[in-house]
Amino acid sequence: MPQTTTRNLTVNFDRLRDDIQQLAAVGRHEDHGIYRMAFTDEDMEGRDWLRDQIESTELHYYRDGAANVFARTDPDSDQPTVIIGSHLDTVPAGGHLDGALGVLVGLECLRRIHEEGITTRYPLELVAFSDEEGRFGGPFGSQALCGELNPEGIYTAVDLNGIYLSEVMQQHGLDPMEALQARRSPDSVHAYLEVHIEQGPVLDNLHCSIGLVTGFTGLFKWFIRLKGKADHAGTTPMNMRTDALGGLSEFSTEIPRILEENGSDNSVATIGKIDLFPGTANTVPGEVEFSLDVRDPNVDILAELALAFRKALSAIARRRNLMFEFDILSELEPSPCHPEIYNTIKRAAEQMDLPYHEMPSGAVHDAQILSHFTRVGMIFVPSKDGRSHSPAEWTHWEDIETGANLALQSLLTIAEAE
Ligand SMILES: [Zn+2]
Incomplete structure (x- = not known):
């Protein structure tokens, strides 16, 4: 067997697929839709499931004041970290990949790197952000990390049914004002990488597995x-x-x-x-x-x-x-992805002989909020027939594997670069 090096390291795809299927059962109703709206019991169950996965590895688990869930390598290092992740919350009757895919790919990348005993110049962090879907206006978790929240905004945040964010956070034993403490210094983050389904029909129509996101509308x-x-x-x-x-x-x-x-x-x-x-x-x-x-x-x-x-x-x-x-x-405001991170992903795709399509993101993602704050790169995989925010959401397993391996290679390069 050829020796594993960082250059040919790949994800454990069977494990990633198992994770996707397990998490898809959390909050799934009879209509096959997933109901993990932010700060519902189902959403909290999803976060607990992720915590269990993290704790079953030797990665360091923690949760910040906005209830964002993290795993990190090398918790004692004071170097800035490279963060990879997305969100676990869904819209009502959502699909199994929107957000979840990016979190689980991130988890798998960190696990593989850890298993191989690879230490990177910059430590790695996995994040699952709170309320990306904006039940309370948001994206709450990524705004908290970037220091874009204020006390008034937190106390007045309310969903379409008149339920207050502060109320539901307290119900789960969380102090809403703690979200202000989730703010990070830009010096503590080296870059942010996110894998996400496209949620539109472009890549599926082109039969292309990889979208390189140029920026956010x-x-x-x-x-x-x-x-x-x-x-x-x-x-x-x-x-x-x-x-x-x-x-x-x-x-x-x-x-x-x-x-x-x-x-x-x-x-x-x-x-x-x-x-x-x-x-x-x-x-x-x-x-x-x-x-x-x-x-x-x-x-x-x-x-x-x-x-x-x-x-x-x-x-x-x-x-x-x-x-x-x-x-x-x-x-x-529209914002571009960072050219250095973009080019790193592009070079990784070329080295892996992967055809790709360069495209803007029409949907809002956590990466867009992070782009105000740090260097950001984003990888899309196709959505079958462009369907998303629905139980019809689907991405072929081969495309998921391709996207996950590209993320792993990109992450390793970003975490080694000056
Ligand atoms: Zn999403």
């Missing part, structure tokens, strides 16, 4: 209200109505034009939620509330799109005699 998310008058559906003539839904309909048909004129090939815009008021069949809708989610990887284009959408909405409102208001729910 920025976004703005608005909550928009158009207000007219709620009148009787039988007695109000058509020309005497101020129907708020009419305004929304006109706006939604203008979206493709606005993207064409002011956006790029990467621009996307979505109205994902609509509520009509009073919401009865025999009343003209006097008010409509809806969400608008707009994304692009270029900061200037994103600003231009915001302006164009605002102008279009106020023009429609004026013409139709509606009142127009909007709240900004979230804004995130």
Whole structure:
């Protein structure tokens, strides 16, 4: 048998597959969806499962104030660490790979390196971040690590059902204010690496196992209200109505034009939620509330799109005699992956003879938050038919193995480089 060196070290794929299947059973319901929403009992069970895996190795286990779960090599070293990981929480009825894959690949990488007795110049850390899916607005765990939280934000964070973050953390014996202590110094982190499913159809269509993430799209998310008058559906003539839904309909048909004129090939815009008021069949809708989610990887284009959408909405409102208001729910600046880390992954892929596709990430990931803070690299593996946030989420095992081995090689190189 050829001797194992760092250059031909590979993951123990059977063990990784077992881990993925075991964790997929935590929080799985009869509809086959996984319900590990942040700080639910199922989410805490997932974290406990991970702790048990870490403790069954000789890796050092710890949890920070934001309930992020860590494993690390060489806990006594004061060198900055290379962190690899993702998140364990899911959306309701989520799939088994979103987040979990990145955590389990990270765990497997650390285990293999430890088993071979390899010591790296920079110690390694595995992380499973809290509430990446943003049940409470988040991504909470990665924001905590990067020092982006404040006490007011923690105490006012609430989910769609009116449940407070502080309340659920206390139920699990956690002190919400401790999340402020999870803040790390940028000097304590050498780089961050994340493996994630693409959650879109691009790699699957190309039959390509590896996506090299160039950077993260920025976004703005608005909550928009158009207000007219709620009148009787039988007695109000058509020309005497101020129907708020009419305004929304006109706006939604203008979206493709606005993207064409002011956006790029990467621009996307979505109205994902609509509520009509009073919401009865025999009343003209006097008010409509809806969400608008707009994304692009270029900061200037994103600003231009915001302006164009605002102008279009106020023009429609004026013409139709509606009142127009909007709240900004979230804004995130686009950010590139770090060129050094990106090139390290790219060289590793070339040395392994792996075809790859270079692409931006359209979804928000912990790596995007970390990119404000340290050098970040990210690897995508394909999502079958682009499906995610659903029990239909699937990635072929061969693609998972390929992605995990690329992560292992990249991690070793990053942890050795100056
Ligand atoms: Zn995810």
